[in-house]
Amino acid sequence: MDSTFEVLYGAAFLDLCGASMLTMQLPNHLRELGASLTTVGFIGSIYGLVQLISSPLVGGYADRHNKRSLLLLCFAACGVGYFLLGAVSSLWCIILLRIYLGVVKHSLNLIKSALSDLTAGLSSPKQLETQGYYQSACSLAFIISPPVAGYLIQMHHGYFIIGVCVTLIYSLNAVLIWNRLPMDGSSHSTSKLVKSTQSSPKMTKDSKDFTADASQSLTQKSFWSFLTLPDVDRTLLLLLLTGCFFHSFSAMIWRNSSTLLYREQFQLSPPQIGWLISFNGCVQAVAGLLVKYITKLLPRSLYQLLLACALSTFVMLSIGNLSNPSYLYVFMVPLSVAAMLSKISYQSYVNQTIGKGHTAYLIGIMGSINSFSRLSSPIIVGYLMDSYTSAMSLYVAAFSTTLAAMLYFTVEFKVRINKSKDD
Template sequence: MTWRKCTDPTWAIYTSGFLDFFGVSMVIPLISNHARDLGASPTMAGFIGSVYGCLQLFSSPVVGRWSDMSGRKYCLLWSLFFSACGYMSLGFSTSLIALFLARIPLGIFKHSQSISKSLLADMLPKDKQSAVHGHFNSVSSIGFILGPVVSGHIVEMAGGFYSVTFLCGAIFMLNGVLVWCCFPDVKSKSHDLVRDESSTSLQKLGSDEFNFNPKQIFQFKSLNWSAFWDLFLARFCLGLSLLLFRSNFSLMLREKFEVSPKGLGYVISYSGIISALCGMLAGHISRLYQNDQRLYKHLAILMTLTMVLFVFISTFWWYVLLLIPLSFASMNLRVVGTSILISKGSKQEIGALIGLSQSVMSIARMVAPLLSGVLLEISPSGPPSVGAGMAALAVLVISVKWQRGKEQSRLKQD
C-alpha cells in the first residue's frame, strides 16, 4: 500500500463506517432478546424498538441540515459522542422503562452513517457516487460480519449484555478519535453560502461552527419535492418490507428454530458477508446496467419475490439460503437509491436530502418493530407477507412514476 493510498481520506471514512457497524451489530440483535428477558411480550419488544425510529423521524433531517451548515466533521463528532453514551447506558437497563429511556439519545444523535455519506458526496463527483458508496457500505458491512459473532460469544458469559454494550460504547469513542485525527474538514456549498452572508456575525463569534441562523436548519421549502416524492415513497415501502422481516428476526429464530445467541450471531454474520460482497460489486453492476432507475426497479422486484418465498417456507436452512438474494437486493437498493437521490439534487442540498431520506426510513423503523411484533403473534408468516405487499407497492410506484417521466420527456423533445 502506497503512502498516497494511506493518506486518502476516503479510507478513513470507510474505516469509520466499519467501526460504526461493528459496534451497532454487536448490540442490535440482543435488544429484543434482552427485552424478552426483562418480561416484555413480542409486541412490547417491538414498541421499545420503535422508539429509535420515531425519534430519528424528526432528528434526521435536522441533523442533515445542521451538517450542511456547520460542517460534516463537527456534527459527526457530536453524533459519535452521544451515541457512545447511549449504547453504554443500555448496559444499565435492568427494567423495561430503563431500556426505553436508553434508546432516546440514540434516536436523536445516531446519524453517523448518513453524515459520512454526505461527506463522501461532498468530496467526489457524481459519476463516482455509486462505486464509492458501494465500497463504503461494503466495508461497513464487514462490521456486521464480525460484530454479531463477537457479541454472541460474550453475551453467554456472566454479565454478557453489559460487557457488549460497554464495548460498543468504547468502539464509538475510538471512532470519534479517528474522525478527529483523520477526517478532512470539508464544508458543503450550503455552508459556504451562509458563511459569505454572515461574515459580520462570524467576526463577532470567532468561530465558523455557529455562523448561521439556527432557523435555517429547519428550512426545507426550497427542495423540489415533486422530483423526490417517488424515491422517498419507494424507499419507505422497501425499507418497511425489509424491517418487518428483520426487526424480530432474532426473536423468530430463537422461538421458532431454538437458535442460540451464538448461532444467531453466525447467521447475522453470514448475512453480513453477502452484503459486503454485494457492496463491492455495486459500482460494477451500476456500470453494467448504465441505468440506475432500471436497476433500482429490478432490485425491488427481486426483493418482492424473495419476501413471497419467505411466506411459504418453514425450514431453517431455506431461511438461511434466501438471505442471499435478500441481502443482495437490500444492499444494492441502498447504494443505487442514494446515487439516484444525489443525482437529482443540487450540491448544497445533499445533507438535507440524505437526512430526509433517513427520516423516511425512520418512519419505517418506527412502524416496523411494533407491527412485526403484532404480526408475529398472529403468524410466523405475517411479517414476510406484509413485507411482500409493501415491496410490490414500491415496484408499482416507481414503474408508474418513471414511465410517466419518460413519456413527458418524449413529448418535450417532440
C-alpha cells in the same frame, strides 16, 4: 489516499461494530426481560421518531460549526449511553436510554457529511470511490460484529459485557478522532472539517445540498416547493415516491423482524443468529461486486427494480413458510442481490423519469421517506408478530414489495402515454 479519509472509514467501521453488537441483541434481550413483541416494536419506533426529529437539527448545526468537535461529543455520549443500556434491566430505563441515544447517535451522519465536504469539487469517479470505501467499511462491520456479539451474549451477564465492549469501542473511536484529526487543521482535508462549511470556498450550492442530504433531512418548505415546480409531473412524482415508500417499508420490515424471527420461528441460538447475519453481510459484499454484471444483462433501471421486487417477494414468502433453518443461508443470496439492485437502480430510475435537474431534492425526499419507514415499521412488526404468527410480518413485506412493483409499472405506463401525446 489522504489519511483523513482512512480515519473516517475506520471511525465508521468502529461505530457500526459497536452499535450493531448491542442493538442486534436488544430485541431478544427485551424478550428475556418479559417485554411483548409489540413493546419491542414500540421501543424501536421511539428511537426512530427521536432520530427523525433530531437529525435535521444536528445536521444543520454540523454544517455551521466544527464537525470534528461534534463527532467527538457524539462518540463520548454514545459510549456512556450504550454502557448504561447494557447495565440496566428496567424497561422504562431502556426506553429512556433509547430516547437519549436517538438524540446523540448521529455519528454516521456526521461521517457521511464530512466525506461529502472532503470530496466537494472532486471528480465524480473520486466521489464514487469514496462512497465505495465507506460502504465496504460498513459491510465489514456487519460481517465481524454479529458472531462476536452472539458468543458474548451467552456468557454470564453477557449483555452487560457487550455494553462494556461497546463503550471501549466508542472510547477508541474518540481517541482515533482526537489524535488523527488535529484541531488546528494542519492538513488541507482536516481544515475542511474544522472550518464552517458555509465559509469553505469549494462548497458550491449543489455541494451544500448533498451535505444536507447526508443527514437524511428535508425541510417541509423544500418538500412542498419541489412538488409545485412547474417542470415536474406531480402525479408521476407521487406515484414514484409511493413506490419508494412501499419498497423501503418492505426492507425495514425485514430488518426489524429478522432477528426476532430467527429466535421465535426457527429457535436459533445467539451464535447461530450471529453467523447468519455475518453470512448475509458477506453475500452483500460479494453481490456488490457482481451487480455490474447483472446490470449489463438488465441495462434498464426499471427492469432492475422489478427484478429486485420479484426476488424480495419470493424470498419473503419462502422464508415465511420455511421449516428447516438451514435453507435460510440459501435464501440470503437472492435477498442480498435484491437489496443491492434496489440501492443502485431506484435513484437512476427516478432521475430518468423525473429528470436529473432535481437530484438533490429527490435524495432528500427519499431520505425522509426512509426515515418514516424506519419509524413506523418496528411497532407494526411487533403488533403483527404478537397478534398473528411470526411469519405474518414477512407476508406484509411481500405484499408491500408487490405494491411497489405495481406502482413502478403504473409509472412506466404513464410515462409512455405522456411520450405518445408529445409525439
